[in-house]
Each structure stands twice: as structure tokens, then as C-alpha cells.
Amino acid sequence: MKPQKYFLILFLILFVLGCGKKEEEIIKIGAILPLTGEGAVYGEAVKNAAELAIEKINKQGGINGNRLMCIYEDSQGRSELAVRVANKLIDMDNVNVIVGALSSSEVLAIAPILNKKQVILISPAATNNEISNAGEYIFRTIVSDIYDGAAMAKFAIEKLKIKSASVFYLNEAGPKGVANAFVRNFEKSGGKNLLIESCIRGDKNYRTQITSLKRTNSDAIYFALYPEETQNFVKQIRELNVDKILLTHQLIDDPKVLKFLGKSADGIYFTTPGVELNNPNGNYSKFIQEYKLHYKTDPINFTSNTFDAIMLISLAMKAEGINAINIKNYLLKVRDYNGASGIFSFDINGDIEQKMLIKIIENGKPTIYAKD
Structure with a gap:
């Protein structure tokens, strides 16, 4: 076989194989947390929980073969900064799901922006009852006041x-x-x-x-x-x-x-x-064990809620894709989710129903x- 013909066949084979291989995409979500300031101890712990969930999701194949990553923004627990970084995450980073913020005042400040731009927000910590009427794209994995x-x-x-x-x-x-x-x-x-x-x-x-x-x-x-x-x-x-x-x-x-x-x-x-609490094989106990193994410290308030928020986002994306409307509709149908923070369902306002x-x-x- 002539060398020219050999190289031509090899080129065609490599071309076909290259065309058949799907390039991995990165699916981005955002998070608004107090990474500095008075609430930094919670912001860092919540970030740890988010990364723990993301690592677990990616080890299990990501979102239908695509890697999930989170872009973290520091709000310092201040509403005006939360508004600024929310706009940045949506307009510059093009995320359609945001985890946070931790304080109710921040959530209420950014909710109009997210509803207008059709971006999902899931707060693991904001409890104020006014959030129940903050809009159709606002959810939380913690019980209302x-x-x-x-x-x-x-x-x-x-x-x-x-x-x-x-x-x-x-x-x-x-x-x-x-x-x-x-x-x-x-x-x-x-x-x-x-x-x-x-x-x-x-x-x-x-x-x-x-x-x-x-x-x-x-x-x-x-x-x-x-x-x-x-x-x-x-x-x-x-x-x-x-x-x-x-x-x-x-x-x-x-x-x-x-x-x-x-x-x-x-x-x-x-x-x-x-x-x-007393079930060593329950999801709460498993979360505590995994968190302590990774970070050599006990999880604190809002960490299990954050872990659940990320896991639910991944389930919604795997089932419905990354379109925010489809994710919203998926979350509203969640019933008796057995998460790290307990068993809960979402109601029509994006609040969770959970025994106390x-x-x-x-x-x-x-x-x-x-x-x-």
C-alpha cells in the first residue's frame, strides 16, 4: 500500500472517531453566600456542603454526562451586594439556577430580578414568610417561619x-x-x-x-x-x-x-x-459522615439544606434539561424527597412541607x- 493511501485511510478513521465523540460540556449554576463579614462562618460551611454535593454528582456521571460546577459570589450578607452579584451571575455568567442567599432580606431583594429574568433561586436558609409570595421562581429547602x-x-x-x-x-x-x-x-x-x-x-x-x-x-x-x-x-x-x-x-x-x-x-x-436522627443508614447520618470525612469538622446549620438543594437541582436537570421553566415545574412536583435535611415536599409557593x-x-x- 502506498504511503499516501495509508495516511489518507488513517486520517479518515481518526476524523470519524473524532466526530463520534461528544465533547463534555460544563453546566454552571451560581451561589450567593456571605463568604466574608459576620456570616462568613455560615457561608464557608454552606459552600463546603455545595461542593460535597457537586463532587458526588460529578462522580456519578454529572448531568447526563456533563460536569456540574458552581460560581460562588460573596454578598457579605448585604442586600445591595446580593442584588449586584445576582445580576452578574445572570448577565455575565449566564446561570439559570442560583443557590442562596442565606438571609431573608437578601432573598426578598433579589427575588424580583430572578422572577423577571426567569432564573431559579433555592435558598437553604431564608425563613421569612413573605418569601412564600416572592414569585414563581423562588424556592427554599428550609421551613417557613x-x-x-x-x-x-x-x-x-x-x-x-x-x-x-x-x-x-x-x-x-x-x-x-x-x-x-x-x-x-x-x-x-x-x-x-x-x-x-x-x-x-x-x-x-x-x-x-x-x-x-x-x-x-x-x-x-x-x-x-x-x-x-x-x-x-x-x-x-x-x-x-x-x-x-x-x-x-x-x-x-x-x-x-x-x-x-x-x-x-x-x-x-x-x-x-x-x-x-437515630438512623445510622439514613441520609442525615450519611451526610454528617461524608461532611466530617471531607472537612474534618461537624456540619452546621443550613449545610444539609444546601446539600439537598444541589442534589434536587441535579435531579431536575437530569430529567428535564437546563431550561429554568422545566426545572421549576419539576421541583413543584417533588413529593416526600428523602434528603439530608429530612423528608419534605414542595408546595405551590416553593416552600417545603416538613414535620417539626x-x-x-x-x-x-x-x-x-x-x-x-
Whole structure:
């Protein structure tokens, strides 16, 4: 065979093989997180959980053979920055799904942009009940304040037989929302709210408000705060010897908060989403094991919710492609999803429906007290 003919045949074979091989694409999603500033500890932990999920998805073949990657943007927990980076992710990076933001105020600020541009948002942490009406492209993998506050109000009335309560909250969209839900449902069930006090971000001394709360004849105090404020509030309320039942929500269940407070947190009741706590083969336990193996530390609040958000995005893309409308329609049909953060379904507003647990802190450690 002549050399020219040999090389021609070889070229044709390589050309045909090259044409038959599909080049791997990269499917991009975005994330808006507080990677610097006060909320950085949560932003970094949530980023870790997202990367854990993405690594797992790509090891299992990605999105129908294409690799998934996430572009992370730092909002510092500020609404104006969240708006800026949301526009950047959509207009410059061309993502059609964003995970975040963590605060309710950020989500409410960027929701109009995402709805207008038909981009999916899944928040793993924003709880304010106004998000339920924030638009058809807005989802979350954490329960709304309505369920959280309602569960504690019901427990306080029916199980603890509390007849009156006072309330203390941080004047931010998330804590304020859950406090309002407690107040509304507590009164609806026959309880009386004797005093409502608040603080703003950056306050560290609550002794004036605590003194006012102490003077009331209320049986209990319900407080809704971020972790740092929770530490200071509980520490000061113990120092002032306030003899009332203390009730709160899931943000007290944070390793750093519990370590800081120690046994001074004993006796505090709080709400938390129901998960398979005692099942070593359950998805919650598997997530904890995988997270600790990768990052040599325990996962904190919102990490399991983030893991679930990424996994659900991948399932939607595998089934329906990357079109945002198709992803939205897929998510709205999700029922009884068994995730790292528990079993849940999406309702028509993109909120999750999930049973709640009541825990009590004993010897510095949370333990299940009652199921919703």
C-alpha cells in the first residue's frame, strides 16, 4: 500500500472517531453566600456542603454526562451586594439556577430580578414568610417561619401549659418573621403576649430589654435571634437570674453557640426540622459522615439544606434539561424527597412541607423532647 493511501485511510478513521465523540460540556449554576463579614462562618460551611454535593454528582456521571460546577459570589450578607452579584451571575455568567442567599432580606431583594429574568433561586436558609409570595421562581429547602413559629406556639400551649409569654427578637427579616409567627399562633391558641421587645444587628448588651422582660408576669420568653445574638442574650439572661421558661428556634442548635453557652443553655426548648436522627443508614447520618470525612469538622446549620438543594437541582436537570421553566415545574412536583435535611415536599409557593421536632437542651446538648 502506498504511503499516501495509508495516511489518507488513517486520517479518515481518526476524523470519524473524532466526530463520534461528544465533547463534555460544563453546566454552571451560581451561589450567593456571605463568604466574608459576620456570616462568613455560615457561608464557608454552606459552600463546603455545595461542593460535597457537586463532587458526588460529578462522580456519578454529572448531568447526563456533563460536569456540574458552581460560581460562588460573596454578598457579605448585604442586600445591595446580593442584588449586584445576582445580576452578574445572570448577565455575565449566564446561570439559570442560583443557590442562596442565606438571609431573608437578601432573598426578598433579589427575588424580583430572578422572577423577571426567569432564573431559579433555592435558598437553604431564608425563613421569612413573605418569601412564600416572592414569585414563581423562588424556592427554599428550609421551613417557613409560619411552620416554625406555629410549632413552638402549639407546643407551649398544649404541652407546657404556658398561658402567657413575652417575646424578644432581632429586627431582621428572618428572626422577626419567626417571632411574628409565634406571637400570632400563640394568641390564636388562647395565649397572651405580655411584652414584645427587639434589638438591632450589632447590639451586644440586652440588659435593659431583659430587665423589662423579667418584670412581666409571663410564664415564658420566646426569643428569635441569630447565633451571635443568641449567645449574648442567654448569657445575660442567666446572669440576671430570669426565672422563666425559655423558648426559641433552630439557630440555637449551632456547635459554636452550644459550646459557648455550655450548661447555661440547659432547659431551653427549640424547634428544628424532623430528620432521621437515630438512623445510622439514613441520609442525615450519611451526610454528617461524608461532611466530617471531607472537612474534618461537624456540619452546621443550613449545610444539609444546601446539600439537598444541589442534589434536587441535579435531579431536575437530569430529567428535564437546563431550561429554568422545566426545572421549576419539576421541583413543584417533588413529593416526600428523602434528603439530608429530612423528608419534605414542595408546595405551590416553593416552600417545603416538613414535620417539626421540639428539642430541649440538657447538659449542654440538644435532645428530642417531642414530635410535631
